Amino acid sequence: MNRHVLNLVLARLMIAVITLLIVSFTVFAATVLLPGDVVEVLLGQAATPEAVAGLRAAMHLDDPAIWRFIQWLGGIFTGDFGISYANNMPVADLIGPRLANSLKLAGITTLVSVPVALTLGITAAMWRGSWFDRSVTILSIGIVSVPEFMVATSAVLVFAVYLKWLPALSFANEIHTFGQLLRVYAMPVITLSFVISAQMIRMTRAAVIDTLNTPYVEMALLKGASRKRLVLKHALPNALGPIVNAVALSLSYLLGGVIIVETIFNYPGVAKLMVDAVSTRDLPLIQTCAMLFCIVYLFLITTADIIAILSNPRLR
């Protein structure tokens, strides 16, 4: 049996790897096709033809694209992400600290939003049709339908400008105590939680309700089980798969999707970095960022699938 599971998991991982390859190619192609010549952007005023030609050669931009692709891919696997065009720093150095920040923000948001969302979703399903259920459903739609920059800016005004409880900017590099951590991350985290929770709530609710309609839950009811027991012991374990999947999808938003939050709270994360990279046609940076996002996404999705596999005794 366990070998069977192992095979399933390995198969899933293989799929992820294949996808990643496709992604890398797509990303590279896209960035190469991106108009606006790097060199001209770089030289700006000094873009005389000979200067352009020289720099192109120096940056190996004249090599055939496919060859550059292979080299680039090789570089990535050996941990060499190239040198930023914009300010000859190694891409790794540029991304490193930013990534750390982004992951920190994502992590904290996850810790906050996932438990809340799941609890709400499950309780809503438990008392389906009740006023509580209704209000949760409406609320989740309402929340998701307010633009996030609106949420963020209002939050800043209330908590930072008027109440002066929280800082308006998030200086990730000034955290020494837990208290500071709370203060600094409070608002970005709340904003992001608003954005990603709704979907999780909806999916959780739906999944749990689905399993609640199964014969074995009815059976448990006929054993005299309480509502709580029905949901927690019988429905939930079988709804795990879809729930984990929904969570993964929502979380995948937290790296690339947070650009707006990063802008408003001036939080130095990877999303903003990539926006800059795009504007300066800084291909190595763009490609690395894009790859980064895809890897994270695939990681989340794959983990979700594997959890689903492991949580299913039929496969175990």
Next chain:
Amino acid sequence: MVRSFFSLRAAGYRFNLVGLIGFCLVAGWAIVALSAPLIIPYPIGEIVDYDYFGPISGQFWLGSDYLGRDILSRILMGARYTVGISLLAVMISCSVGVTLGMTAAVIGGWLDTLLSRFLDALNSIPSKLFGLVVVAGIGSSIPVLVCTLAVIYTPGAYRFARALSVNINTMDFVTVSRARGEGTFFLIRSEILPNIIGPVLADLGLRFVFIVLLLSGLSFLGLGVQPPNADWGALVRENIGGLPFGAPAVMFPSIAIASLTIGVNLLIDNLPQKIRDRSQ
């Protein structure tokens, strides 16, 4: 629209109140979007008020924006872009995604694998950044915007439709058609599609909401509809400076967005179902 609603009822469809509210909101905005140019009190670009972030007044029903333009007019026109663009995009993405999804499910094999992998890959690129790259590359015009949004949301529709179709595909009646010698197109069109259309519509509604939001998100990053026109997201964005004064210029566009998205959701969560009653 309203008439068609009643004819629905006549045809024996059941429509609950919440759904009705949603329907009215959506229909209302649709009508506004269609007739906007006729009903706006001022040209959207004209500076009619020397004050900025003006309050609600008899002259300017929803106050004036940061340049002293009439916000009501701008919202009414904005409906065109927000509703229009989102609707178009969601239509494209869903029709493409669903078709591919069904085909993949019916044909299966390597085609299925290939499509799934590729769209998964596409899906893994964050939407806002994707939008940025595209606009940085091709520039921002309404067609580009629509296509970008469509592309961004196609993988989701595909995943969804494929999952549903795979289930239907195992049903006996599909096997019957196969055994009869029917071609793929027939299987998709008249065996699979009619049986997944319901969920697909619901999914479409949700996607619509996300597109509306992404659209406003993009306009925050300086993309989106070009001035002096503006979708609602852009309106909120450009007047966000009025938030501290609680200026109507920033409140009402937000309310507009919320009302539309909530309306759509209420509608799709309570879609009318035909009453089919064996005991009748």
Next chain:
Amino acid sequence: MTDKVTNWTGADDAMVENAIRRGATRRELLQLMLAGGVAASASGLILGRAGSAMAATPVKGGSLKAAGWSSSTADTLDPAKASLSTDYVRCCAFYNRLTYLDKTGVPQMELAESIDSKDAKVWIVKLRKGVTFHNGKTLSSADVVYSMNRHLDKATGSKVNSIAKQMTEIKAIDDLTVQITLANPNADLPTILAMHHFMIIADGTTDFTKANGTGAFTCEVFEPGARSVGLRNANYFKSGGAHLDSFEFFGIPDDSARVNALLSGDIQLAAAINPRSIRLVESQPGVVLSKTTSGNYTNLNMRLDMTPGDKAGFIEGVKHLLNREQIQKSALRGLAEVANDQPVSPASIYHNKDLKPKAFDPDKAKALFQKAGLIGQSIPVVASEAAGSSIDMAMILQQAGTEIGMKFDVQRVPSDGYWSNYWLKAPMHFGNINPRPTPDILFSLLYASDAPWNESQFKSPKFDSMLIEARGLLDIAKRKEIYNEMQVMIADQAGTAIPVYLSNVDAISAKLKGLEANPLGGMMGYSFAEYVWLEA
């Protein structure tokens, strides 16, 4: 405060401050204000405010957080490449120039002890003794020669290459003396050397991931697109050195976010705030505004070498179609002065007062467009938040256009990358020019045929020769004459429409003292870090 003063707009405020800067006497000012209809009682208050910066005694210590409006991974510590305000701020903090401009625009010695010339052609620069770089190296003429020569080397991609070109020879006489020879006489050299690009770096420096200068601050952190942190340079050559222990600088492109950060006390200085935020800022205690009209302007560029700019009459038409009044009142809420399509601002003594702004005259414009055969055509205009207020200006132009059947297709593009991708490139686009100390620099940077930032590709041999001629003249009056004529040429012939001179408004915490206006631009000509201090 404004409520005390009847019909007194920010524009008037700015005017007074400019007047002061121009060295107007108190009597002139009073007349000026009575003309503005202000009771003498109020006038004192205004003067008091305008002059408030000067009166106070510095306090040592404290750390300052300041936010500019733009910042990207293209940020650099290389003075030669510096192009954005954020770069200037960093340069001023970490490096020094040979000279700098005081608040009245008069060059003062910094790294140089003296700069002398008999014929304005060959200049002798004597350096201070005992100035050391952050890495301990002492300043010597070699460093100056290296720093200057970099601008001549095309590969450096210096932004002031065209200005530096006039230096035909730069050589070290001895350890502390440098001789600069110019192609043609130029009396403005000391002022030119005060530009941010001419910061002095250590001989042989090629790595700019850290700054090794002589400046009042040492570069602690430099994260492009994120932030820079400077620590007080203990052995700074100026007596006392900087007041602040440290300062952190970063960009918050989003206007309201920047203001909110200041109001919440996260930062003490928010540069160039949106005019619409002023109402909010003034309503908040503990925050003051520092306004300067230093010749910073957002202009509409129509390239003469591309359609529609190349069509005769089009440009003049647009200049007549720009409703400067409305731009000044609606778009900028009075924080601007109506301009006359040429770059020399009223802040400069060379400003041509007799050159009147083109009147807003749609009918004339229409006639001109018809002549150019452009009526009904859709003309793309690229605007971006990167160029302050350009989108609003564009829309005001667009609206005026629609009324005479002229279709301007405003294309709003992302501010990130605007300067590298659209500025100078699009046929019709907006630019934003930071103040420059002298007309000579402005002209040679923006209007000379070989100017690097020749926004409209304006090419005129006559103009070029006048530029050279004026440069050599040591007689102010004659110079002024020539410059006036050049301003007229620009206003009439160049493809750059300059509707208004922007008043730059920095919002600062009341605790922040010592911030003075400076002709080089906002944030005290970007050199605030060295001079300001925080009151406890």
Next chain:
Amino acid sequence: MTNLVEIRDLKIEAKSDAGRIIEIIRGVSFDIAEGEIVALIGESGSGKTTIALSLMGYARSGCRISGGSVTLAGKDMVTLSERARAKVRGTEVSYVPQSAAAAFNPAQTIMEQVIEITRIHDLMPPAQAEARAVDLFKALSLPNAETIGSRYPHQVSGGQLQRLSAAMALIADPKLVIFDEPTTALDVTTQIEVLRAFKSVMKKSAIAGIYVSHDLAVVAQIADRIVVLKGGEIQEIGTTEQILKAPAHAYTRELLAAFEPKHYARPLAETVASPKPPLLEVLDITAGYGPIQVDGLPLMKALKSVSFRLEAGRNLGVIGESGCGKSTLARVIAGILPQAKGDIIFDGRQMAQTAAARQKEELRKLQMVFQFADTALNPSKSIGDILGRPLSFYHGMNARAREARIGQLLDMVRLPSTVRHRRAAELSGGQKQRVNLARALAADPKLILCDEITSALDTVVAAAILDLLKELQRELGLSYMFISHDLSTVRAICDEVIVMYQGEKVEDMPTGLDQGPQHPYSKLLFSSVPKLDPGWLDGLEQDPELVRAFAKR
């Protein structure tokens, strides 16, 4: 003495999806004495399960108990509070579901679920409960009773799950156990063992029971009294003996009649006289699922070199229990599942492996009807469209011709013409199966493959369908290949029979079932079919060797 259960004038109403209230149980009253087993007999929709569940004070969603009283050991389950009901459930009255496979939570071990009742009502420490469970497993003669509890539901066979669910019901020795069609989903050979187990346990611990079923023969073996239901009303109550021997009510007789369909056999002469060429000839077919092995055969072989021939105008019956490969055989012939090796010769032509590769004409002559009528009909299309498609597909008929033909087809299968405008969901099981038949007939086939077409139907309805098949054969000269696990249906229609076991043809009966079975498996299978005789189960002697060899228990 007072009865354990007293049901008085029970009324239950349901809300139709139009929101109309319909009464589905119309004033039912009966009693159950201590230790007595009462059977509820009736067709689907007769309300037997609904009544049974009401004994737990439970009504499925959309239903509510609207009147009457259900007194269990002195408590009225109708008026009891939800909390109080929960107390009673599992302890005093417990439930054995129809499909144990669905009623076990896939995510928990069997033991967890078997002793869950004791946890919920904390009756005893887990260790004790598990010990008790093991005893029950033994009592229900489950194999390796010690360890089976630690497995997951999907790891044990259906028959075992059914018995485990009984253990689950009995763990807290309740006063009353409700059996809801507990053996319907099982193969006959398995059913016997399960029935035996139930019977012995119930008798031993003198527990009262309600046995819900549609199968008189099964009920006859276990029940003391029988309640015959129809349309939510009691038709007749009586002792098992009386109901079987001397049915008073007409409906009861109808049921009994339907149980033994008229014997059907055509004089052999008819076929022997004119030896026709074989209509269908299957030569050494091997097929299956899973990856193809080196030998070119699939990993899991559902068919192992099966051969047979069927002459035109005759009917072939294929008998076997679940998993014997009989359905696979049909799918291979229909070209749904390509065979790994072997040939199919139909109407003198070699058939391609997949339907896609066959010619329209070949496909037309060979039609298939599926077991589950409702999944075989596209729920989103009207009956008219469903029948219209083969007409335009095979015969290229235009709209008018189609309309006419559809009318005829519906008439052939004895359905009102108005049905064409309705959808599958609006038809009853029997009607759906008729539509399926009509769709096959629309192609004017020579051979129809019938895959268990009656097994999902109530006996009376099934009998009617069989009669229909025979008539159609007489009118249209069709042939049927009739796949079933139910001997009586096969006996009712087939000229010749083959018996299948684990993918192989074990016996060939060219002259139908009358010739006794030779192969041991056939013997076991035939002997396992319950008879309408209360003594049958107790009297039944089966060779333990055979049982061990063949029965999947």
